[in-house]
Amino acid sequence: MVEVKNLTKHYGHVTAVHDLSFEIRDNEILGFLGPNGAGKSTTMNIIAGYLPTSAGAVSVCGHDIKEDARAAKRCIGYLPEIPPLYPDMRVEEYLRYCAGIKGIRRGEVKKEVERVMKRLQLTDMRRRLIANLSKGYKQRVGLAQALIGDPKLLILDEPTVGLDPTQVSELRKFIKELGREHSVILSSHILGEISAVCDRVIIINKGELCAMDTIENLERRMAGGAVLSITVEGDQLDVSLVLTEIDGVEEVLDVDIIDDNTSVFKVQLSDENARQRIMSAMVENHFGVVEMSMDKPDLEKVFLDITGKKK
Amino acid sequence: MFSLYKKELQSFFFSPFAYVLTALFMLIFGFAFVNRIASMESSVLQFSFPDMFYNNFFYFIFIIPLLTMRSFADERRGGTEVQLLTSPLTVTQIVLAKFFAIVTVFLFMIALSLFFPIFVSFNGTVIWSSLICGYASFFLWGLVCIALGMLFSSMQSSPIIAAIIGEIVMEGFLFLDQFGATKMVQSYPKLNSVVTWFSMQRRFVFFAQGMFRLEDLVFFLSLTVLVLFWIVLHIEKRRWSHR
Numbered sequence: 001m002v003e004v005k006n007l008t009k010h011y012g013h014v015t016a017v018h019d020l021s022f023e024i025r026d027n028e029i030l031g032f033l034g035p036n037g038a039g040k041s042t043t044m045n046i047i048a049g050y051l052p053t054s055a056g057a058v059s060v061c062g063h064d065i066k067e068d069a070r071a072a073k074r075c076i077g078y079l080p081e082i083p084p085l086y087p088d089m090r091v092e093e094y095l096r097y098c099a100g101i102k103g104i105r106r107g108e109v110k111k112e113v114e115r116v117m118k119r120l121q122l123t124d125m126r127r128r129l130i131a132n133l134s135k136g137y138k139q140r141v142g143l144a145q146a147l148i149g150d151p152k153l154l155i156l157d158e159p160t161v162g163l164d165p166t167q168v169s170e171l172r173k174f175i176k177e178l179g180r181e182h183s184v185i186l187s188s189h190i191l192g193e194i195s196a197v198c199d200r201v202i203i204i205n206k207g208e209l210c211a212m213d214t215i216e217n218l219e220r221r222m223a224g225g226a227v228l229s230i231t232v233e234g235d236q237l238d239v240s241l242v243l244t245e246i247d248g249v250e251e252v253l254d255v256d257i258i259d260d261n262t263s264v265f266k267v268q269l270s271d272e273n274a275r276q277r278i279m280s281a282m283v284e285n286h287f288g289v290v291e292m293s294m295d296k297p298d299l300e301k302v303f304l305d306i307t308g309k310k311k
Numbered sequence: 312m313f314s315l316y317k318k319e320l321q322s323f324f325f326s327p328f329a330y331v332l333t334a335l336f337m338l339i340f341g342f343a344f345v346n347r348i349a350s351m352e353s354s355v356l357q358f359s360f361p362d363m364f365y366n367n368f369f370y371f372i373f374i375i376p377l378l379t380m381r382s383f384a385d386e387r388r389g390g391t392e393v394q395l396l397t398s399p400l401t402v403t404q405i406v407l408a409k410f411f412a413i414v415t416v417f418l419f420m421i422a423l424s425l426f427f428p429i430f431v432s433f434n435g436t437v438i439w440s441s442l443i444c445g446y447a448s449f450f451l452w453g454l455v456c457i458a459l460g461m462l463f464s465s466m467q468s469s470p471i472i473a474a475i476i477g478e479i480v481m482e483g484f485l486f487l488d489q490f491g492a493t494k495m496v497q498s499y500p501k502l503n504s505v506v507t508w509f510s511m512q513r514r515f516v517f518f519a520q521g522m523f524r525l526e527d528l529v530f531f532l533s534l535t536v537l538v539l540f541w542i543v544l545h546i547e548k549r550r551w552s553h554r
Contacts (some may be wrong), residue, residue, distance in 0.1 A: 084394035100314020
């Protein structure tokens, strides 16, 4: 569907994207994750054909974005960070215009605009001026514009920014539905969004690829370094000493004192099976275990860990 | 390409923009017309319009940049430029669609100004040959101004600054007219030939006499095409050095 090979982009002396290679399969939702300024928008702008590459190649549906730009652009629906709307146009009028510049045949424009408006529930808003729409509706019109012409690839640059929680969850559901018929690239710096919607994730930081995998794999990758949180009755120092001597315990990360005799210990494990040994060690030393739980590493941790390493 | 042309036209005619500018244009034309009539010596209304056209050029400088200032600057500011450049349209098509839309508005203004010669023809004599040539030169010069105005708009994200730069450059053209007539320039034949090549007044004299020279047609059209091509190059260039 989309192939990105050794993509590099310089802005003057600044390298925004460095040697990025990945591919997007058919009907897949690919999450594009990275802190602000990581090069997400630049990469998306390049794939959409807005910015040229400094080096490397991008092909969309088998068409090179540089050599065969027109054919490639026909396969793409792009919703930039700021939806490209004309405030002085009406919704329907605007969508008709979009259909026109996307090269939809005259006779099919009406049908196509109706289809997209129905899909995004904009039919009641068709006569409204875009300037008078709420943020949520503006975003919908932006998405409608990307969907016109039924492009195989949808590029959505932070589509949920500035929406209220109901709208966000609606939009996520909608994007998930889109993933059945289209390939979608979704960028975000919100991790929950990516893990809720995407099949695969690419994490980039400072223009470089940090990780590319499915969400399950990324989480599994971090499982070795699981964190156990254990609430124990007993002297903090003694408990700490006992804990650090157990096989499979890396270190005690944090101690949270609840009262004189009770504390919560965060323990970094190198081996998940150390739990039993900890339990028996506590019993042997007559410490009362009040509570014990595993902190499952979520995408957030993976993300912080991966992007943190690069710094 | 037609959809973009249509959208551009709508943005002029579905807003007060085109009408206010046309009103201004008509007002200027009307004042010049009234002055002409008031200063006539014979009682017969025999009218040669080209002089009036030339006087109008000065005001023209203020109208055309207002017409062109939004063409690219607004797209850039509103973030809609991304949509245009990621659509299957080529940059050349985008530039041409916008150019033709503004030319259409310009033609609308010119068409309304026909009111004056028609008014005269009822009450006197209009020298039609010089009128037609006057309109032709007015139109051709307008094309150059529109292309220039669009160029500055493509360089700016602020329409107002684009308009002001356009005005400055067009003032420069007018200045060349007077500068070419100075003794200093005339004493250097080579400099003189360059300056007068760009001088509007010199070309205008021929049109005023009802003479439609191929040389002038080529001058205006090639200058327009050159500037339009420059706009295409500039937009492409900006994509490469985008920050």
